[in-house]
Ligand code: FES
């Protein structure tokens with residue numbers, strides 16, 4: 001069940017080489033991405049001639065040449081050259097996906113190209129804002145993306161999965177988040193007063209006494225988390241950049257297939273609070289923690305697969321993820337009710 005009329009991150013901008021091709025599968029569709037005309041192009045990664053992957057060919061200026069028999073395609077997917085032939089038939093083309101780049105993320109629109117709307121791109125500002133600093137990350141999961149959405153919508157797991165990294169206190173699981181509806185998603189706010197600073201805070205600044213922590217994030221379609229979080233000395237009313245930790249994180253999940261997922265993430269600190277060692281320390285803490293998540297969710301997925309008939313037990317802590325799954329189901333149902341719904345093999349050919 002995937003929402004199609006939606007922007008999905010296919011790559012960080014730095015992952016798309018200047019003079020070569022990047023192959024990545026999104027929603028089960030193989031796509032080749034390359035730089036063209038000052039921006040990006042995203043084409044079906046399957047030559048219309050004998051169906052070889054275009055990503056095994058090469059980039060030539062703003063076009064891509066198939067590595068098998070040399071057909072050349074422009075950024076719109078039109079074949080513009082067939083070696084040994086004076087004529088290019090009009091059906092010689094591959095699907096081109098609408099593509100956009102914003103705040104260092106490269107997005108593809110997987111639905112009806114006529115509905116691609118750049119106003120729907122998320123405001124992942126800390127990815128490249130001069131006031132914030134981060135090292136961007138990528139992980140691949142061999143699990144369905146909704147299990148990872150579930151994880152990101154319930155931070156009670158920080159107390160257990162991340163006890164030695166991002167968590168550090170069982171009070172996180174005891175705190176009740178508030179959940180508010182927003183456009184295309186939910187806002188989740190969790191405040192955790194008077195707890196020990198988590199282990200990774202000490203990479204940023206030492207805390208001798210307890211801190212008040214907060215996590216406030218928007219979680220929006222298709223699976224994008226935009227979060228302000230931090231910690232301040234517990235005895236102090238307001239956070240002060242001089243003695244508090246202020247973080248902003250942007251994370252997004254892109255289904256690769258029904259059972260595998262791309263995960264693009266970064267957690268930024270204020271540029272004036274810490275040097276490159278701090279940036280690197282936060283990144284290493286995050287990678288360690290996200291491997292903890294991946295280990296748990298992968299094991300959960302294996303357990304589900306081993307007993308597909310076993311029922312889950314809904315609890316209060318599942319509220320945000322249950323609501324988000326329902327929102328997504330409703331959006332997918334609305335989309336499927338639209339006339340001329342584009343399918344994987346149609347549209348723009
Ligand atoms: S398969 Fe691409 S040119 Fe023949």
Ligand SMILES: [Fe+2]
Pocket residue numbers: 151157158161162289290293
């Ligand atoms: Fe986690």
